[in-house]
Amino acid sequence: MAKKEVKTDLWVASQLDKCKIQFTAQGSDVKEIDEALSTASKRGTGNAGYPEYVAVVNDFVIVIEDKADLDKHTKLTDTALIETTTKAITDYAVNGAYFYAKHIAQNSSFKKAFAIGVSGDAKHHKITPLYVDDREGYVELEDVESFTMFNQQNIYEYYLRNVLKEKTDVEKTTEQILKDASTLHEYLRTYGSLKDQDKPLVVSGILLALDEIESGSFSISSLTGDDVETDGEKIYNAIQKRLKRSNVGPDAKRDKLMSEFAIIKTSARLNEIDDKLKKTPLKYYAEFLKTNVFDNIKYKSSAEDFIGRFYGEFMSYSGGDGQTLGIVLTPAHICELFCDLLNV
Numbered sequence: 001m002a003k004k005e006v007k008t009d010l011w012v013a014s015q016l017d018k019c020k021i022q023f024t025a026q027g028s029d030v031k032e033i034d035e036a037l038s039t040a041s042k043r044g045t046g047n048a049g050y051p052e053y054v055a056v057v058n059d060f061v062i063v064i065e066d067k068a069d070l071d072k073h074t075k076l077t078d079t080a081l082i083e084t085t086t087k088a089i090t091d092y093a094v095n096g097a098y099f100y101a102k103h104i105a106q107n108s109s110f111k112k113a114f115a116i117g118v119s120g121d122a123k124h125h126k127i128t129p130l131y132v133d134d135r136e137g138y139v140e141l142e143d144v145e146s147f148t149m150f151n152q153q154n155i156y157e158y159y160l161r162n163v164l165k166e167k168t169d170v171e172k173t174t175e176q177i178l179k180d181a182s183t184l185h186e187y188l189r190t191y192g193s194l195k196d197q198d199k200p201l202v203v204s205g206i207l208l209a210l211d212e213i214e215s216g217s218f219s220i221s222s223l224t225g226d227d228v229e230t231d232g233e234k235i236y237n238a239i240q241k242r243l244k245r246s247n248v249g250p251d252a253k254r255d256k257l258m259s260e261f262a263i264i265k266t267s268a269r270l271n272e273i274d275d276k277l278k279k280t281p282l283k284y285y286a287e288f289l290k291t292n293v294f295d296n297i298k299y300k301s302s303a304e305d306f307i308g309r310f311y312g313e314f315m316s317y318s319g320g321d322g323q324t325l326g327i328v329l330t331p332a333h334i335c336e337l338f339c340d341l342l343n344v
Helices: 002-018 031-037 086-091 093-106 155-163 174-192 199-210 231-245 251-260 281-294 306-316 332-342
Strands: 053-057 060-067 113-120 125-132
Touching: 002 053, 002 060, 002 113, 031 053, 031 093, 060 093, 086 093, 093 113, 093 125, 125 155, 174 199, 174 281, 174 306, 199 231, 199 281, 199 306, 231 251, 231 281
Parallel strands: 060 113
Antiparallel strands: 053 060, 113 125
16 A cells, blocks of 8 residues: 555656646645644644645645545545544545644634645546635535646636635636637638538547647647658547547547548648748647637636537538537537436
8 A cells, every 4th residue: 555655646746746836745845834734643642744745825825635545535424524533534635634724724824725635546536625724614626637726827716716706707708719719710721721521620639639738648849840750640649548548438439530530640731831830730720729728718607618619619610510520519508407417
């Protein structure tokens, strides 16, 4: 178990580094917080106790406890509250993080803290944040996929939306998303000379590849217009990894999907450096999608899927409603209805 715990510790540290969050292991570089932890023994002895990692981002403290075993993620009471018995805060990630965060909030001038429990490994994990202050209780927050929203750029927006429940201007308006869809369609025609039925494949393929940035297996900077391994081949390989990571199967189904994306690597026009752009059209499209879709749509104020809205609007420029291409997008209200019926 000790070896598995170390692997989890290292993975969490790597994710914090990737999200540009400066942290301290087993203590804090901030003297006041370290002094508060000097009496934070989980067993209530008054001796020192230290979480896996502590970070200070703006005026927020982030406290992280992790466990290798997913079954040791959180322990609740019969009334569905975070259990605070010695065994619970010692054995469970969320409970331990909550204990340390509350202790810091009550014994230092840092009154706003996010307690984050992490369990599992790089492939299968859970990341659960709680908001904690020096008063009794805590705010339950939805599980997250990474620590991105807790870095210096995002943490205050996250706090406003998820803790204070205030609206922010981080979300892109629907109007802007629809405008971007129109703009991208024009770029695909101008620089890629693509047929209508191929445009959705290029866009959806790049969106899948961009999802691999976090894993480190794909980067836009790698798209250099190389003749040996083309930009299209790099994006195609990233798509394949994304589908495998998402457990799309069986193999025959995945192979059929990959054959549809072959246009990305077989189109000479997409893979040649454009004289006007000074880069390949594929890199240009990838930069556009990351900047205008991924980086600007960080939160959702409702069940509405903004990326779905973008893609749906884009489809209207590429073969009507998409059904002529064999693509049918379920309306959002139908998705919401069935999610409510299934309680998911």
